[in-house]
Amino acid sequence: MVATRELPALGARATAAEVRASFPSIESPAERFRHTILRTIDGLRQQGYDHAEALRALFPRTILPEGTYDDLVAALVAGAHLLFFGPSGAGKTSLAKDLWELFPKDVWVVESCPVLDSPLSVVDRAVASRFPPCPICRRRFAPGADLARFDPAAVDATQVPAEFVRLREGYGFARVQGSSEVFPDHLTGNINLRKLEEVGDPMSPLVLEPGKLLQANRGFLLVDEIGKLPLGTQNVLLQALQEGTVTPSKSRESFPGSFVAIGTSNLSDLDNINDPLSDRLTSVHIGFNDRHADNRRIVELGRSDEAGTFLPEILVDAGVRVVEAWRLRMGDENPDIGEVGSNRTLIDVSERTAAIAILGGRPIPSSADLRSGLLHAMRGRIRARSGDSFRQNEKRVQEFVEQYLAPALRRSAGVYWCRYYRTVLKENKGEAEELVGEGRRLKDDATLAAGLSSDGPLFPRFRGFSRFVAGRERPGTGIAATDASLSVYRLLEEFSLFSCTEEDNDDAPL
Ligand SMILES: Nc1ncnc2c1ncn2[C@@H]1O[C@H](COP(=O)(O)OP(=O)(O)OP(=O)(O)O)[C@@H](O)[C@H]1O
Numbered sequence: 460m461v462a463t464r465e466l467p468a469l470g471a472r473a474t475a476a477e478v479r480a481s482f483p484s485i486e487s488p489a490e491r492f493r494h495t496i497l498r499t500i501d502g503l504r505q506q507g508y509d510h511a512e513a514l515r516a517l518f519p520r521t522i523l524p525e526g527t528y529d530d531l532v533a534a535l536v537a538g539a540h541l542l543f544f545g546p547s548g549a550g551k552t553s554l555a556k557d558l559w560e561l562f563p564k565d566v567w568v569v570e571s572c573p574v575l576d577s578p579l580s581v582v583d584r585a586v587a588s589r590f591p592p593c594p595i596c597r598r599r600f601a602p603g604a605d606l607a608r609f610d611p612a613a614v615d616a617t618q619v620p621a622e623f624v625r626l627r628e629g630y631g632f633a634r635v636q637g638s639s640e641v642f643p644d645h646l647t648g649n650i651n652l653r654k655l656e657e658v659g660d661p662m663s664p665l666v667l668e669p670g671k672l673l674q675a676n677r678g679f680l681l682v683d684e685i686g687k688l689p690l691g692t693q694n695v696l697l698q699a700l701q702e703g704t705v706t707p708s709k710s711r712e713s714f715p716g717s718f719v720a721i722g723t724s725n726l727s728d729l730d731n732i733n734d735p736l737s738d739r740l741t742s743v744h745i746g747f748n749d750r751h752a753d754n755r756r757i758v759e760l761g762r763s764d765e766a767g768t769f770l771p772e773i774l775v776d777a778g779v780r781v782v783e784a785w786r787l788r789m790g791d792e793n794p795d796i797g798e799v800g801s802n803r804t805l806i807d808v809s810e811r812t813a814a815i816a817i818l819g820g821r822p823i824p825s826s827a828d829l830r831s832g833l834l835h836a837m838r839g840r841i842r843a844r845s846g847d848s849f850r851q852n853e854k855r856v857q858e859f860v861e862q863y864l865a866p867a868l869r870r871s872a873g874v875y876w877c878r879y880y881r882t883v884l885k886e887n888k889g890e891a892e893e894l895v896g897e898g899r900r901l902k903d904d905a906t907l908a909a910g911l912s913s914d915g916p917l918f919p920r921f922r923g924f925s926r927f928v929a930g931r932e933r934p935g936t937g938i939a940a941t942d943a944s945l946s947v948y949r950l951l952e953e954f955s956l957f958s959c960t961e962e963d964n965d966d967a968p969l
């Protein structure tokens with residue numbers, strides 16, 4: 460029974476009459492999405508988030524430039540279908556997945572309807588004119604199973620079984636990977652003629668093989684690399700976006716295909732999206748982040764699965780700065796090297812650096828490991844064409860890393876040291892000198908350093924520094940806090956010289 464407007468439990472069953480009593484109207488997927496977004500933002504605001512923070516929190520796995528969130532949310536609230544375009548590895552697919560996470564997934568459907576018709580579509584004329592039920596349901600609930608005689612007003616709502624379900628892949632969510640091999644059938648689906656002979660009923664669920672557009676009905680469609688779809692396939696998608704209907708191949712009947720569509724495209728394929736389809740999609744540029752802290756956060760998110768290897772923050776930070784410098788100087792226009800500065804590369808640099816250290820038997824990666832990590836990750840993102848241009852681009856990457864790694868390390872070490880010097884040491888020069896002196900004695904004397912693991916009065920400043928490093932960087936169980944802090948100390952000594960100047964500003968470009 461559905462007694463209140465409280466949402467029922469998943470899998471709950473009821474009749475269309477009961478559903479109508481509790482939920483007398485239905486919304487399109489875009490309307491449901493809009494309400495969920497507005498409600499979520501409202502909830503976040505009540506928890507004390509400001510406007511920008513609330514928008515950001517809607518997409519927890521994708522870090523984008525601030526203005527992008529405004530464009531994106533405004534388009535969604537306006538009920539638009541979207542096209543994310545921008546350089547490779549900027550987060551288009553990741554963002555589309557975040558959107559699907561956010562999408563409201565719990566809906567009432569007619570039991571065993573292959574395209575998840577709403578029970579109200581079957582029993583309510585007004586709803587049916589907006590959201591016509593599929594021919595399978597029309598036939599099922601028509602007098603004498605005669606499609607032509609279907610009339611929602613005449614259907615006994617107490618005889619229409621409904622189920623409360625969660626949309627999932629194939630049922631309210633479909634994903635298409637664009638390529639020249641994706642033919643219209645793949646989106647529209649088929650009527651299976653062999654099954655038709657067996658079953659004899661053209662509208663049996665066994666006979667219809669729903670294509671991606673029917674699978675997405677009432678939910679969400681993601682078309683990755685939309686410009687790579689052949690034109691005929693793009694037209695099928697266009698029809699669904701215009702009319703909300705889809706005609707499977709070999710079928711005389713149209714099925715509902717109503718969903719929120721998100722397409723993605725990299726810059727080089729934008730011209731292949733045909734104009735009428737393009738006109739139906741609101742374009743949102745997904746670019747790289749300018750703010751250093753945002754790029755750092757992308758690495759944190761990307762690496763969080765793979766805990767266990769300790770990579771000193773100074774190295775992570777310097778790796779990010781080198782890639783940022785590449786973006787500033789090389790841009791993302793040249794497709795052969797457009798991805799060298801991508802967010803994927805940001806994450807790869809840290810992962811490669813850690814991997815290279817492990818292979819070399821070093822429990823804590825060094826600045827030389829970072830250099831190799833940068834070369835591996837950045838070179839690996841050059842698009843291989845002719846041997847010559849590939850080698851030329853490799854050389855560019857190599858020269859770039861040689862030129863920018865040391866300044867990046869100096870900036871990262873400077874920022875790290877300043878943070879300690881200003882917050883913990885309260886800019887006390889005497890304390891700083893004592894700490895540097897203690898570090899010098901410890902760094903080359905394993906016996907002395909081993910003594911630090913027990914409590915004691917010796918090396919009080921270095922112990923304080925060690926606590927700071929351990930608290931901030933959480934080296935994990937495999938690495939002793941002393942080893943972690945000594946490795947950080949060495950990086951500071953080599954690259955910051957323990958000086959803190961105005962230039963050691965987190966966000967300033969190299
Ligand atoms: N803006 C971002 N925020 C967080 N992570 C990101 C971001 N961009 C990329 N990533 C990380 O990089 C990976 C690749 O990104 P994604 O596949 O979303 O890029 P894309 O723009 O779709 O690239 P392509 O054009 O090559 O398909 C993601 O899985 C994610 O880990």
Ligand SMILES: [Mg+2]
Pocket residue numbers: 551552553683723
């Ligand atoms: Mg993608």
